[in-house]
Structure formats: C-alpha cells, structure tokens
Amino acid sequence: MKTTYREAVRAALREALQRDDRVFLMGEDVGRYGGSFAVSLGLLEEFGPERIRDTPLSESGFVGAGIGAALGGMRPVVEIMTVNFSLLALDQIINNAATLLHMSGGQFNVPLVVRMTTGAGRQLGAQHSHSLEGWYAHIPGLRILAPATLEDARGMLWTALEDPDPVLIFEHGSLYNVAGELPDGAGPVNIGKAAVRRPGTAVTLITYGGTLPAVLDAADQLALEGTDAEVIDLRTLRPLDEVTILGSVEKTHRAVVVDEGWRSGSLSAEISARIGEHAFYALDAPVERVCTVEAPVPYAKHLEVAALPSVDRIAAAVRKVVGTHG
Structure with missing residues (x-):
C-alpha cells in the first residue's frame, strides 16, 4: 500500500480510536483544522468532538487534563504542536506524569501518550x-519514541497506548511527506528494540528519527568508496537498547x-559514554559525533x-574514524 508518514500516523490514530473507546485525541487545532501538520484531518468528522477535542492555547492546561484523564482510566493521546x-508543559510532564507512579508508591499509573513534532530543516x-x-x-518515568519509518509511524502508537506509563512520541517534521510502501497488515511494532536498517562491517552509524535518511544516504555513498557501514536506528531513546x-x-x-540535537549534554554524548564504558576495548578509533552546530x-x-x-558531514566523520585506524 502506497502511503506517507503523515497518513501512517493518521491510520494509527484511527485504529486506536476504533479499537478502544477510552482513546481520545486532544490538542491545539487537532479537530476542525485537521491538525497543524494535517495528521488528524478528517478524524473529527469520523469520531466527533467528544473524542477529537480542540483545546485552548495552554499546553500546561491540556497536558494536565490528559494526565487527569489517564489517572481516571482513559487512554488520552495529547498532541503538542511542536x-x-x-516547554510550556514541562511541569506537567516531568513533575507529574513522570513521577506519580513513584510518588504514589506504585498505586497510580499514568497511561498517557504525548505526540509532538520535532526537528529543523x-x-x-x-x-x-x-x-x-x-x-x-x-527523565526517569518516561518512555521516549522517535519513529523514523512508515512502519514505526504506523505501529508505535498502539504499543505506546498499551504501556501503563507515560510515552512521548517525537515525529520529525521533515518526515511527514515521505512516501513509500506499507504492508496492508502493518500493525503494532516492538518499541523496546533498536533496528539495524543497513548491515555492515566497517563502522557503526547510530541515529534516530529525521536524521535516518541522511545517514542511509551517507552509508550508500561510503559503500561506493569501499566502506561498509552498519546503520542503527535507535527508535526508542529511553530506554536505550544497549545490546x-x-x-x-x-x-x-x-x-x-x-x-x-546540540552536541553539549546531548543524547549523542550519552551514547558515546556508554560505548566507552562497555565497549572501550572493542574500539579501534575514538567515537565520532555529528550534531547540529x-x-x-x-x-x-x-x-x-x-x-x-x-x-557530507556524516561521510566525513566516517572517513575520519576509518582513516584513524590506518
């Protein structure tokens, strides 16, 4: 089936709304306007205003309402525009959603899904x-997802909704128009494991989300030069699939x-540190990072x-790492 990333996310939302009466979507412009990125287009007409709820321009307010609904037994999908x-809902996400299970002594789960667009370009x-x-x-207490492919855009939501704890899904804005083939039976995916998007033997390229296409293109370019790169799509940023x-x-x-992300204090720094801690003696060259200036x-x-x-920057980093070894 030919589809786009945007349509795959919409199909995932439609399936969730059809399968579970507890699921509803709320956020700015998700209803009548069809979503700022047209992801929820048509869902208001299909499911009505009780389940596709336009909210005021108050991220703290409607994320808090989502937390309350989750505590009350619902399965809210909260869309934050970007x-x-x-940042206007940090208190609700970090001080409430992420901590309530711990602070209640394990009595109260928060089965909340928050979707938002991320990235530049x-x-x-x-x-x-x-x-x-x-x-x-x-942040402990949160699960962080970054779907980079049509399959993950289609399949991560349902798995996230089955999680008893809060899940944040980051959809890179540059991916919404990406088109491709999606199997007719595409459904839930395993959100606990990273994916090898391209096998290789010379160097490991680790990335996620919107940078995956550039990394795959760089790997193809490097292959023409005789460097066989393996590409890892993290998919889940917390917890990381260290294995x-x-x-x-x-x-x-x-x-x-x-x-x-920016280099200082970044996810790339955490991954580099873990490689240094657990695979130092396997390295033939220092870990390189390619980040936003x-x-x-x-x-x-x-x-x-x-x-x-x-x-070009990714390929140059790989040449440096391979060249360091000789």
Whole structure:
C-alpha cells in the first residue's frame, strides 16, 4: 500500500480510536483544522468532538487534563504542536506524569501518550526548530519514541497506548511527506528494540528519527568508496537498547553517532559514554559525533543546511574514524 508518514500516523490514530473507546485525541487545532501538520484531518468528522477535542492555547492546561484523564482510566493521546511548545508543559510532564507512579508508591499509573513534532530543516526559525527529545530522554518515568519509518509511524502508537506509563512520541517534521510502501497488515511494532536498517562491517552509524535518511544516504555513498557501514536506528531513546548498540560496535570496532540535537549534554554524548564504558576495548578509533552546530538554528536556508547534520558531514566523520585506524 502506497502511503506517507503523515497518513501512517493518521491510520494509527484511527485504529486506536476504533479499537478502544477510552482513546481520545486532544490538542491545539487537532479537530476542525485537521491538525497543524494535517495528521488528524478528517478524524473529527469520523469520531466527533467528544473524542477529537480542540483545546485552548495552554499546553500546561491540556497536558494536565490528559494526565487527569489517564489517572481516571482513559487512554488520552495529547498532541503538542511542536516540541518548542512542550516547554510550556514541562511541569506537567516531568513533575507529574513522570513521577506519580513513584510518588504514589506504585498505586497510580499514568497511561498517557504525548505526540509532538520535532526537528529543523524547514526554515521555521530558531524558536520552532529545536530537537529536544534528548532532554526528555534524561527523565526517569518516561518512555521516549522517535519513529523514523512508515512502519514505526504506523505501529508505535498502539504499543505506546498499551504501556501503563507515560510515552512521548517525537515525529520529525521533515518526515511527514515521505512516501513509500506499507504492508496492508502493518500493525503494532516492538518499541523496546533498536533496528539495524543497513548491515555492515566497517563502522557503526547510530541515529534516530529525521536524521535516518541522511545517514542511509551517507552509508550508500561510503559503500561506493569501499566502506561498509552498519546503520542503527535507535527508535526508542529511553530506554536505550544497549545490546544492539554494543553488539554492532563490537563487530565493526568503530562508531559515529548522528544526532540533530546540540552536541553539549546531548543524547549523542550519552551514547558515546556508554560505548566507552562497555565497549572501550572493542574500539579501534575514538567515537565520532555529528550534531547540529551549537547556535540557534538559522532561518536562512543556506545557513540552516550548514548547521544541521548532512550527508557530507556524516561521510566525513566516517572517513575520519576509518582513516584513524590506518
């Protein structure tokens, strides 16, 4: 079946609403407007305003309402327009959703799913181009997902809704228009395991979400030069699948981590540290990182392109790692 990433997410929402009466969608412009990225287009007409609920412009308010609904036995899917706006709901997400199970002595789960768009590359300026999923991956009590493929866009939501604890799903804005084939029977996917998107033997490329296409393109380019790169799609950023990461590094003996977040204090730093802690003696070269330049993301197209991880920057990092060994 030919589809797009956007349509795959919509199909996942439709299936969830059909299968479980406790599921409802709430957020800014998700109803009559069809969602800021057209993901929920048509769902209001199909399921009505009780289950497709437009909210006021108050992220703290409607995320808090979602937490209350989850505590009351519902299965809310809360859409925050972009990760930038999620900063207005940090108190609800971090101090309430992530901690209530612990602070109640295991009495109260919060089966809440929060979806939001993340990432740059679309000339939206510094205030709308953040990649902050690494911040949320720092927080115990949350599960962090980053679907990069049509299959994961289609299948992660249902698995997330079955989780008794809060799950945040980060959908990269550059992926919504990506088209491809999706099996007719596509359904829930395993959100606990990273995926090897391209097997290889010379170097491990570790990434997630919106940077996966650039990493795969770089791997194809490097293959023409005789460097066989393995590409790992993390898929779940918390908890990290260390087994897949370390197993690949122990095979290839080199690693490059590609992360659209800023380098300092980033998810790439955490992954590099874990490789150093658990696979140090397997490495034939230091771990390299390709991240966004440490500045607010520029609006000008040529500057934005220069700031973000690119095929050329990824390939250059791999050549450095392979060349370091000789």
